[in-house]
Amino acid sequence: MKLSIKAPAKINLSLDVLFKREDGYHEVEMIMTTVDLADRIELTLLEEDRIEIDISEGYVPADERNLAYQAAALLKERYAITKGVAIFIDKHIPVAAGLAGGSSDAAATLKGLNELWDLRLSLEELAQLGSEIGSDVSFCVFGGTALATGRGEIIKKIPSPPPCWVILAKPPIGVSTAEVYRNLNIEAIDHPNINEMQTAIENKNYQQICNHLGNVLESVTFSLHPDVKKIKEQMIRFGADGALMSGSGPTVFALIEKESRMNRIYNGLRGFCSQVYAVRLLSSKSP
Structure with a gap:
């Protein structure tokens, strides 16, 4: 079998x-x-x-x-x-x-x-x-x-977000999750509003989802690996609706609604990052 x-x-x-x-x-x-x-x-x-x-x-x-x-x-x-x-x-x-x-x-x-x-x-x-x-x-x-x-x-x-394009870009480095957590100053964290993000997803409000993207590990990984920060800045510069590092990194993702803009950002990122993927969010049935 x-x-x-x-x-x-x-x-x-x-x-x-x-x-x-x-x-x-x-x-x-x-x-x-x-x-x-x-x-x-x-x-x-x-x-x-x-x-x-x-x-x-x-x-x-x-x-x-x-x-x-x-x-x-x-x-x-x-x-x-x-x-x-x-x-x-x-x-x-x-x-x-x-x-x-x-x-x-x-x-x-x-x-x-x-x-x-x-x-x-x-x-x-x-x-x-x-x-x-x-x-x-x-x-x-x-x-x-x-x-x-x-x-x-x-x-x-929870329900799925509204469909959109996702561009993933990973620089050619490895990040130690343990090291990122070791360097995290919990007292100085600017906490993202998880409730607002959940509400935005439940309401299928794409713009509010982009507005409430947040990852407290981002600043730590950025300080350890400045190239990761540069990728996010390039995504925003190229016109992403929102961008964020995933997990402890080093992959950064961009959310884009329009396919024409997605192609432009994808091609722009391919110029200085070898691992770039253009994918979709996977939808699922609401619970």
Whole structure:
């Protein structure tokens, strides 16, 4: 038996950090939504009791460090599965980019193996398992658009934003999420208004969504990596309706309503950034 499943990237429309928790994580409040840029996960049932992993990109770990591998191992252990699986990941989402590529691969693996191994777990149960792998995995299990709280694992589905173009631009650098959080001065944060963003999304008010984009990690990553700030400034200069860094970076996204302007911004960014993608928001049914 073989199964193929999409693992879409996410962007943060809002990202706020409230305080550092006793467990070492930070308490966050985020609104995330999926975009039409996805890895493809192919799962093949094995009779032998083992996990194999193969990846189209050589610089992604193909062992127990990989989150998709961890997802399969967790299900095997938790539900005493004696069969195995071969996992092939066809990578399209940039790696270590703030787009939850690894988390989405893990979520797709959980959902695919739930079907392949006939576990009959609900999305809520899969999301709970996902929270043991990484903070973004729970959101990626549900997909669509959601408010995420706690350390990112408490998910409340909300309606999708109105459709628009999204340009993603990733500079050729890696950003350490741990380093960004270490350098975050929580006392000096200018908190984005998450409630206003949620209201704008629920009202399908595109202009208000653009007005309320906010990410408290942006200033930290900008100070560590000035090239990321330059990308955002170029997006605004080229005419984006709104622009924001996703997650801890380094990917910056632009929201654009008009296709003609999208093409102009895309071509402009291609001039000085090699990884540029023009995609759409992935719509989903309202909860």
